[in-house]
Amino acid sequence: MKPNIHDVAKVAGVSSTTVSRVLNDRGYISEKTKEKVYKAMEEINYFPNDLARSLFHKKTNLIGLIIPDSSNPFFGELAFHIERVCTSLGYKLLLCNSLNRMDKEEKYLEMLIRNQVDGVIVVTYNRGILNYHKPNLPIVAIDHYLSKKIPVVGSDxxxxxxxxxxxxxxxxxxxxxxxxxxxxxxxxxxxxxxxxxxxxxxxxxxxxxxxxxxxxxxxxxxxxxxxxxxxxxxxxxxxxxxxxxxxxxxxxxxxxxxxxxxxxxxxxxxxxxxxxxxxxxxxxxIDSIAEVAIDILSKEIEGEFDNIQLETYLPVKLLEGRTT
Amino acid sequence: MKPNIHDVAKVAGVSSTTVSRVLNDRGYISEKTKEKVYKAMEEINYFPNDLARSLFHKKTNLIGLIIPDSSNPFFGELAFHIERVCTSLGYKLLLCNSLNRMDKEEKYLEMLIRNQVDGVIVVTYNRGILNYHKPNLPIVAIDHYLSKKIPVVGSDxxxxxxxxxxxxxxxxxxxxxxxxxxxxxxxxxxxxxxxxxxxxxxxxxxxxxxxxxxxxxxxxxxxxxxxxxxxxxxxxxxxxxxxxxxxxxxxxxxxxxxxxxxxxxxxxxxxxxxxxxxxxxxxxxIDSIAEVAIDILSKEIEGEFDNIQLETYLPVKLLEGRTT
DNA sequence: CTGAAAGCGCTTACAG
DNA sequence: CTGAAAGCGCTTACAG
Incomplete structure (x- = not known):
């Protein structure tokens, strides 16, 4: 069985409260205790269970991404940049390929809600996804209007x-x-x-x-x-x-x-x-689109609804090749 | 606040135990009670919290995918098929782009462990990831040997x-x-x-x-x-x-x-x-690679270590174009 | 057919 | 500086 915080406490000879405090670097703990706890964690190969943490904090740091198809290089690249920015901010990404099918989008959205994602990034053609828009779920759309209230980010x-x-x-x-x-x-x-x-x-x-x-x-x-x-x-x-x-x-x-x-x-x-x-x-x-989208989404997650721009269109660039 | 199972119970006039049983279709419940509960869930817009469920069951149905870069069409397509098969089996996918960097792979792997993923699919060049291989973590590699014990799936x-x-x-x-x-x-x-x-x-x-x-x-x-x-x-x-x-x-x-x-x-x-x-x-x-990899991974997750093929090489096809 | 209680692995006010 | 207790939202043996 995976060790839990009580196992660590037992090995370190302290209470689980103390282990938790060491884990979160919270409150005053003597250096000696800290060391004992770290050693115990190492010894029994302990990793904290983020599920339990998230359950308590009511925040998962999980973000859902619904795109049509990561095979398409545009979406694959978008997913890459979104994942990159998410990771840099401590968010983890749940990938969903909807194939632009509304039934799939609805199922994915319900799955994401059940998994308590902090927010959702949606790249979809189906306005119907709106039906699922819960006022409490932070959401941002890329390149597609979903409703007057959902911010959109795209290129110009x-x-x-x-x-x-x-x-x-x-x-x-x-x-x-x-x-x-x-x-x-x-x-x-x-x-x-x-x-x-x-x-x-x-x-x-x-x-x-x-x-x-x-x-x-x-x-x-x-x-x-x-x-x-x-x-x-x-x-x-x-x-x-x-x-x-x-x-x-x-x-x-x-x-x-x-x-x-x-x-x-x-x-x-x-x-x-x-x-x-x-x-x-x-x-x-694509990189800026990802950055702006997540910036907006994280503001929504933090509850700052005031500073949010509802429409953002980033500049495009003409690349001239030999087909013209 | 999001409603929980007790809110549903209150509205339906039953205990939360009963609501849970309705939710899981478990044990005997009268049709009338079922209906009351469903109506209550609908009424207050209730979605079960999968975090709490997973915590209890010690199973998250989460799978981690570590690939170098979803921008690359091969990996983008692989991610697509893996996600497709995962979804069909009730698994959800956490996407990680390692850029083949070992430091990133290690961080991702720790993140996945903390998030209690049921298993990990790894497409990586770094054998060092081995250091992290916990005997309890089901893992399957695509196209790369990681160790004698980790199954590999790839093309011939x-x-x-x-x-x-x-x-x-x-x-x-x-x-x-x-x-x-x-x-x-x-x-x-x-x-x-x-x-x-x-x-x-x-x-x-x-x-x-x-x-x-x-x-x-x-x-x-x-x-x-x-x-x-x-x-x-x-x-x-x-x-x-x-x-x-x-x-x-x-x-x-x-x-x-x-x-x-x-x-x-x-x-x-x-x-x-x-x-x-x-x-x-x-x-x-690519589709078969994804299917076989997940088939093996889910066997590992179910604890069937006997039937697992350690090396699987699927047939390739020559597509002749005009560059030869 | 239904409910009260204990527990999954954490965290945090509250006491001391 | 440290611990016991309650609680996050579920589920499931155990009773009835």
Whole structure:
């Protein structure tokens, strides 16, 4: 059996109260007692049980992270930075992959509540998660509105969409098409599309958007796009994986990049920069997004609801590669 | 304040014992009482506290996962599948990114022990983690030997290295060089190198291996390789990111692929298949690795130490693209 | 079919 | 400087 605080007390010849005080460096304890206790802990290989501590303190230092899929380099990188910042602040991270499925999100949220997490970071497309928003549960959303009360952190999607579209126009593209993820309402990522449309209109072009969704795969949508718009010479994809798939498809169709078709992606993860360094893309500051999100969440956890910014949009950066 | 079981009891007009029994569906309870209790839970929005439960049962259903870096698509995908299987079995996952740093691994392991995880899955290069192996802590390693007693699950690295090297030979490469990750001893991944060397010797070639490490970056090593071996016409890289960097560098140097240089990677993640579908690579069965690892871990957790296979190597698959 | 009591491993006011 | 007691939110033998 694992030793507990009473075992330590017995070995050290003191009370468990004293052991606890040594453990927490709390109150006055003689040096001699401290040493005895430390030696006893060492001797019987004692580690405090954080479950019991958390139960008493009603604080677990646990944070839940709900993302669609850690396989995706954007989310994998986001999870990495979130975990990094959490650890630096003494928080531990419970990972949940929702696959954007609302039923899974609800189950995960209930699991997190039962596990008494101090807060939740949510990257989700489903506004329905709202139903679960307990006023007492600190929560922060990344890149997606959940409600008026839940703070959102993301990149400056409008600026990103603008930069991407303007670049394609500057590069003389005549027929620029946008490919977006699921077109949910009130998702800041849809500002990428809005910016695309605004810029297009400003230059008196007709905006056209294709949508990739769980029902219509990347490949399928891109193929359709090329069939329906053989004249396309510029594509702004709302993430790098879609951009990569566009490159692949245009290679299959013998459309050369960047001469016949120019492509701009979105995200600019390290993985994509390594694997496909030629891709022109809009880079999100994933590390800062993680930092700001956790800063906000920890303020909520500490009960400082006043200083909280409800919407934070961090600057994006255009990375020009050889696909434009 | 969050309601507890006594609050539910009060509202339902029963004892907390009864509420607990309803919660756990244990013993005989009249239908009428059950209903009263469920209604009360609903009414005051009660969720059981899993901390208290776990404290009593001495089982948390928590599993710790220590990986180097969830940003890397291989680990991101592995984390995804591990989380998926854990959830399907009722386990929850605590994510730890060690960056292969031993000091971090030790801190994480202590954190996991304090949090009373039921078991730990470790993907690490540091054998030193052994020092922490408590006989009572169920542990399983992925792709890396930790000790004679810790089960390892991985892909059939020797077969993978063999397939890769033989393909390059079959494709008429004269000067085949291998690029490996950190050359630690007793890492099953080093069988990839062993196979490369064996095949090379079999064909009376001189095996040459370059090593990428935290000190020497991919780009640096690859650049050196091209400088020192301009004759190279075949490269077997021990992961796809290295292979991608080789492709980039050879493009910079005007070496065309596959005519002047053929490249084979290793891992075959979905991300790489999407972004760089032309890459020839050895695909690891990441989903099966996750499944087998957790199967073994849960056996250890259940105390069945007899049926446990200490080494499991799952079959790999050659995916031929246009880089060979 | 239901309840009072003890205990999981801690911590902290309260006494001394 | 140190200890006995109560309690965090549960569960489960034991009684009835």
């Amino acid at each position: 999607n409008y600026e990103g969409g603008k930069k991407a579209t303007e670049l394609l126009i500057k590069k003389q593209c005549e027929h620029i098409i946008h490919i977006n993820g699921p077109l949910e309402l009130e998702t800041p990522a849809n500002f990428r599309r809005k910016a695309y449309e605004d810029v297009m209109k400003e230059y008196e072009r007709l905006p056209i958007t294709y949508e990739v969704s769980p029902q219509k795969s990347r490949q399928e949508v891109i193929s359709k796009l090329f069939d329906e718009h053989p004249e396309v010479d510029g594509i702004f994809a709302s993430d790098d994986l879609i951009a990569a798939a566009v490159i692949t498809e245009s290679r299959i169709r013998g459309k050369s990049i960047p001469t016949q078709l120019k492509v701009v992606g979105y995200d600019g993860t390290d993985t994509v920069k390594t694997i496909l360094p030629e891709l022109t893309t809009i880079q999100q500051p | 690295n020797y077969e993978g290295g063999k397939k890769a090297t033989e393909l390059l030979i079959k494709k008429q490469c004269e000067h085949i060089i291998h690029i490996n990750g950190p050359l630690e001893l007793e890492t099953p991944a080093n069988f990839r190198r062993k196979a490369y060397e064996d095949v090379m010797k079999e064909y009376e070639r001189l095996p040459i291996t370059y090593e990428v490490s935290p000190q020497k970056s991919r780009q640096e090593v690859i650049s050196k390789l091209f400088d020192e071996h301009p004759e190279v016409d075949g490269i077997f890289a021990s992961d796809d990111l290295i292979a991608a960097a080789v492709i980039t560098e050879s493009r910079i140097r005007g070496k065309s692929i596959p005519t002047q240089l053929k490249v084979v990677g290793y891992d075959g993640t979905d991300t790489v298949k999407t972004i760089l579908p032309e890459l020839t690579t050895i695909q690891q069965p």
